[in-house]
Every structure is written in C-alpha cells, then in structure tokens.
Amino acid sequence: MNSKVSRRGFTLVELLVVIAIIGVLVGLLLPAVQAAREAARRMQCGNNMKQLGLALHNYHSAYNRLPQHGGGTAHVAGGPDNVLMLSVLVPMTPFIEQQAFWEQISNPFVATNGNTYPAMGPAPWDTGYDPWRTTVGTFRCPSDPTVPTAGQFGMNNYAACIGDGINWTDRGGINDNGTPGNPQAADQFLRGVFKTRRATAFRDILDGLSNTIMMGEICTDAGNREIIGQPVFIGDGAVFTNPTTAACTTNAIDPQRPQFYLPTAELQDGRADQWNRGHRWMCALGMYTMINTIRPPNKESCQSHNTDGREGTYTAASRHQGGCHILLGDGAVRFITDSIESGNQEAYIDQPGVESPYGVWGALGTAAMRETLDAEAF
Helix, strand or coil, X not given: CCCCCCCCCCCHHHHHXXXXXXXXXXXXXXXXXXXXXXXXXXXXXXXXXXXXXXXXHHHHHHHCCCCCCCECCXXXXXXXXXXXXXXXXXXXXXXXCCHHHHHHHHCCEECCCCCEECCCCCCCCCCCCHHHHCCCHHHCXXXXXXXXXXXXXXXXXXXXXXXXXXXXXXXXXXXXXXXECCHHHHHCCCCCCCCCCCCCCHHHCCCCHHHXXXXXXXXXXXXXXXXXXXEEECCCCHHHHCXXXXXXXXXXXXXXXXXXXXXXXXCCCCCCHHHCXXXXXXXXXXXXXXXXXXXXXXXXXXXXXXXXXXXXXXXXXXXXXXXXXXXXXXXXXXXXXXXXXXXXCCCCCCCCCCCCCCHHHHHHHCCCCCCCCCHHHC
C-alpha cells in the first residue's frame, strides 16, 4: 500500500502577511540605517577638519606663521597675477598630503587649454587653470551633496574665520598691488585669527588657542534658495550697522518656510554658478571661504551689494542636524549648536578694542579681545 505525503505550501494570505511583516521591519530599520550613515558622514566631516587643524599647526611649525588668507601674487600692470586673492586653503595643500597638487600650483603650469600660467596661478576666476577646477577631497564634507559641473571651479565646505567684523573684510585695507590702502581703519574690524591679506601667527591669539575659532563649516549652494547655501544681496550698506536689518531677514526670508528665501529676495539665481557659496575653494572672498561669528550657525548670510567681492555676514552652516563643526586654535574640533548664545544681534562694532557684542559666538571668533569664556558655554 502506497503512502502519500501531504505537502502544504503557503496560502496567498500567509504570503501577504509575511510581505507585510517584512515591509514593517524595513520601515522601522530604514531611519536607523539613514541615521547611522549620517553619523558616519558627520564623523568623516569632523575628521577632515582635524586634518586641516594639523595642517595649520604644521605650517606654523615650518614658517612661524599661519598661512595667509588673501595671499598669492600682487597685481602688476600688464602682468599675470592672482591679485592677492588666494584663500588660506591654497598654501595648506602640501600639508594635507597634496604635495604633487601643490607643485602644480607653485610652479609654472601648462593647462589643458594650452595656456601657460605663472607660479601660484592666475586670479581665482580663471576657469582655464586646471588646479582651480580641481576639488580636494579633504575640503569637502560628505554630507554636502552638491558637486561642480564640468568646467566649473572646485568646491569647499571649510572656511577661514575672520572674527566678528564686517567692514574691510574683503581686502583688509591692502590694495590689489600689495601697497597699504587703509590698514589702520581695517584693524578695527579685522578681529579674527585670519585677517585678509595680512600675516598672522599663534602669538596674535591672546584669547587662548582653545577659546578661538580658526575655521568653520559652510554649505555649498545647491540652487534651491536655502538660506544656508546663499547670501542675500540687499543693495545698500545697512548690514554694516545692523546685521539683522529687515532687508536681510524679514524682507528676504519666507515666513512659511524659514529655511528658504522668498522668491523676491535677490540671490545669485540667473548668474554664473561660480558666484555661489563654497563654489571656489581657492578664492579668498567672503562668499567662498570666509565665516564671521555674528549670526549664529545655519542662519542667513547677507551681502551689502550684488557682487561676490563685497563685505557682509557670512554664516557658518552645515547639513548636519542642529549645528556645524568648528576648528579651534588648539586643533580641537567642536560641534556648535544653532542655539549658541549670540548676544545682541542688532549691535555694531563702532570702536576698536570693545568686546564682542555677539555673545559667546562672537567671543569665539575674536582672537585678542580678552573676553572670558566658560568652557561649558560651548
């Protein structure tokens, strides 16, 4: 007598239940996976900034000074030069294991377009020079998704801290040809570790290396009118005397979506992409490689006029949740929250030597104003 073994498969209902359970599990696990990925990106971003801190200290050990923000070759009539417009990131390249790249810049270079460029390269708006179109990985935060399109300049997410001033931060009172313009007037406002077109050293940081910001994180512009990615242009000098003037804030920011500008706010839309925040790693102008400690992290940036070469508030920002990284003078990297105490946001620095009116955030940006900071405050 033959015995038959009964084989029972899944019913349709059971299969649907299993699929539903798997879907629920994926739904529960996906946010955790995404959070873990962002945590890894944030850690890598902090590690990049630590590498920049080591580079600054190694540079100082080699030359007894910090690399200059606003360096390069001075303007000479009829001669090729870069108008003292190279950012602090350029001389740091050999100290972040980019020696071969640095040698391309520091020696005469024949570009792919056939042009021959002098040592230290052309002005940072010449797209024909290959090194300026190169993106250095250490200068990019992995949480920032923006990438340059073909033929555009290399990008960056780390910028020099110029303190808590606005005026004179574009050229530091030094003319394009390297002669003094009005450096005495500029000294009142150049209160950070880096002073445009000036040489600085650790001995100038009287507030203490552990209490002073050297660099901060910035976001590149993604072309979507986010306040963290673009400065708004206000067409006058109101920002010089009130960093929160209505032209920069209530008249420019969408009240329904406060992370974005209003459609009527004047931004870089319609202009060349190279004019956007973080879109030229080699250029010393504020739009690209500066922060000042006036507006707290992830607030709007605001320029006095509609050109990339003007003064303004250049805010530290990131795509990490709740804050951004800063690099202190002792090489430590800290994550500063958006809610850091930032004092009187309508104040104006109208005389030399005053302590920063912008609270703990402003005091962290100044190098020699002798403010007292509690380590627990940041």
